[in-house]
Amino acid sequence: MRFASLTTPTGREPVLILPTPEGDRVLRLGHLAGDVAAILADPDLRERARRAGAEADAADLPRLDPTALAAPVVPGKILCLGYNYRGHVPDGADPTADDPAFPDVFVKTADTLAGPNEAVRIPRAATDVDYEGELAIVIGRTARDVALADALDHVGGYTILNDVSERAWQRRQSQWALGKCSDGFAPLGPWIVTPDEVGDPQDLLVEVERDGVTTVSQSTATTVFSVAFVIHHLSQVMTLHPGDVVTTGTPQKLPAAQAVHRPLADGDAVTVRISRIGALTTRFVAASAPDDSEVAA
């Protein structure tokens, strides 16, 4: 199933996205729950959503207007991994030789959340904004002190997060928060795909396209820490709740893309594509001085 959140005149409504040969259709689920997280958290609601999707005549449903998609969940917390993909490993070398012992985890604040159609505003003080295309885990079932073998049972689904980062602010001090937490620096979506449709989360191709050029292309098979390990590990020190988002780090840019990389600027667009999940395109816009002085006034 693909769950999404649709902007309505009165707020947001959870919906099921049903693909048809003529494009995606929308099945409203507001009668089941107020948001997607509540459906993911409840086996009965999930089953009712599944049945509603199976029984619907998709061709008769309204077409999906992609511009009406909001972030599929409003996470209670967004946790992100740094350094999780192995770089190029020469033939014959042990690919695990340089692996860190533990995942490096940081937080993006609630204010970083953005829907799949919101443009990211580049702060006036920013000089080096960058993208990071990442597989995002959406928790479906409360997780605390979870064994590795049980960890995947706590996944409600998967989506895509662009971990937008301001490198100059990120590198000025040991902790990365000021480079990671500008407003809207976590576009999320476009929808959440349930684990039965995603299959093995360690066999997904993560690709990023910028200006028509593929700058990242690497499989989640090359991560140091699996989805299961990350949930197990985090749950030892914190409770993960339904709707919480945990991202799994970004692959390095391809060498050719690294060579010509320039900071994101007004008008740029970046698309993150992950197999069996979908694509998230984010536009970047410059801060507009008049608006800002109004806010500060």
Place this chain on the structure above:
Amino acid sequence: MRFASLTTPTGREPVLILPTPEGDRVLRLGHLAGDVAAILADPDLRERARRAGAEADAADLPRLDPTALAAPVVPGKILCLGYNYRGHVPDGADPTADDPAFPDVFVKTADTLAGPNEAVRIPRAATDVDYEGELAIVIGRTARDVALADALDHVGGYTILNDVSERAWQRRQSQWALGKCSDGFAPLGPWIVTPDEVGDPQDLLVEVERDGVTTVSQSTATTVFSVAFVIHHLSQVMTLHPGDVVTTGTPQKLPAAQAVHRPLADGDAVTVRISRIGALTTRFVAASAPDDSEVAA
């Protein structure tokens, strides 16, 4: 004014705390707004609260039951500073010689928030839990791209935060989130004191007492970055909203306390005291295995 949040049978209610010779009294403000942040954000509501306090006959008001206090605000984000107090500077030395160029900022998740009477649960995986007594700024007025000279206008008040930290998990990787973000690791309170009563935020004594011994005692005059600078700096890359909490780092433990320091354990209590604000006492309890397996089941 001292604003607090009181647990009521139906939720929480903002209140004003009025000191009398016979102890603190409570003036309910639920008719003004749903939470303290909304009052701090609105000059008219602040004025109505001030007038209500001035006109009340405090002796006739109900006594404050300290166990009914909830966290005074539910922050949209909690941002914390590392390394902000200067250590001992030898006579004649330049106290600013080793100052970092920028504040080191990290995030505590929403789930770390705890009220002034909630015990902190020590996770089963924890081996080295520590306390950090900190002056916490509560934002009163939206701040983005704020000039240094205007920064203090955005403070709604001050309170106390214990930045509880698990050192073993904190030190395992470059980013500190796993040592900082266990459930309930940010006890906040007991109340918010408005800037007119706090006066100069760079002239407050921060003290921590553990087991009857003062382990920290240092003035906010010795911070590297002032409250004003921190607000100005953060606002360059993110919007600070009413109710957001920014803490200002912890002083080092006194040498005698460092020599005998041991990790916090079941039954310990730590009190953080800040002049003109108040005292926040936090109890620590061990994780209870049966409860946890229920959560994970």
